[in-house]
Amino acid sequence: DGGITQSPKYLFRKEGQNVTLSCEQNLNHDAMYWYRQDPGQGLRLIYYSQIVNDFQKGDIAEGYSVSREKKESFPLTVTSAQKNPTAFYLCASSIESHRVRTDTQYFGPGTRLTVL
Amino acid sequence: KNEVEQSPQNLTAQEGEFITINCSYSVGISALHWLQQHPGGGIVSLFMLSSGKKKHGRLIATINIQEKHSSLHITASHPRDSAVYICAVGIKAAGNKLTFGGGTRVLVKP
Numbered sequence: 001d002g003g004i005t006q007s008p009k010y011l012f013r014k015e016g017q018n019v020t021l022s023c024e025q026n027l028n029h030d031a032m033y034w035y036r037q038d039p040g041q042g043l044r045l046i047y048y049s050q051i052v053n054d055f056q057k058g059d060i061a062e063g064y065s066v067s068r069e070k071k072e073s074f075p076l077t078v079t080s081a082q083k084n085p086t087a088f089y090l091c092a093s094s095i096e097s098h099r100v101r102t103d104t105q106y107f108g109p110g111t112r113l114t115v116l
Numbered sequence: 117k118n119e120v121e122q123s124p125q126n127l128t129a130q131e132g133e134f135i136t137i138n139c140s141y142s143v144g145i146s147a148l149h150w151l152q153q154h155p156g157g158g159i160v161s162l163f164m165l166s167s168g169k170k171k172h173g174r175l176i177a178t179i180n181i182q183e184k185h186s187s188l189h190i191t192a193s194h195p196r197d198s199a200v201y202i203c204a205v206g207i208k209a210a211g212n213k214l215t216f217g218g219g220t221r222v223l224v225k226p
Binding site: 039040041042043045046060088090092103104105106108110112 | 120151164223
């Protein structure tokens with residue numbers, strides 16, 4: 001089945017540790033995105049990538065890093081520089097990279113990160 | 117002030133009732149999206165619209181570009197419609213960046 005997978009669903013880390021969240025899609029989509037969701041707030045864009053080997057900062061990129069070495073994969077690293085990393089992280093993809101983010105986005109199931 | 121405002125924040129309905137969720141925005145947009153987020157966290161895209169009205173099953177989405185307002189209607193609501201409904205807009209001035217509303221939590225009681 002085509003879709004987006006994120007792993008793991010729940011992740012616990014100690015403060016000061018870097019952690020990498022996985023996002024894989026087999027939809028052959030060019031564009032991929034990472035969002036952060038906090039209780040009572042709308043989703044906020046962390047990073048996005050329109051094409052392999054290229055990515056751009058979103059609204060809240062500080063303390064995060066990404067890579068896009070393969071079309072189907074867009075991992076997100078939450079570094080120790082991120083002040084409040086505990087949140088729900090959602091990955092998404094869309095088909096048309098040249099139209100950036102107006103196309104329908106397909107979301108993964110999310111990863112809930114808790115930093116202890 | 118947020119660029120995308122949803123109302124109400126929470127809504128409780130009895131099964132079978134007609135539900136309306138509202139979304140207002142303050143900027144020029146290229147498209148408006150309605151999304152559904154279930155308790156497990158996964159998000160599904162329901163509609164993308166730039167004018168008029170779209171219908172899918174018991175869901176209807178409308179948009180009024182002049183008034184910068186959209187509504188999502190659920191007819192004959194069912195407990196399985198219980199979810200958070202999120203409005204998002206593609207903002208022209210920001211390279212069609214998607215900006216999200218805070219969501220409306222809907223609970224449909226049997």
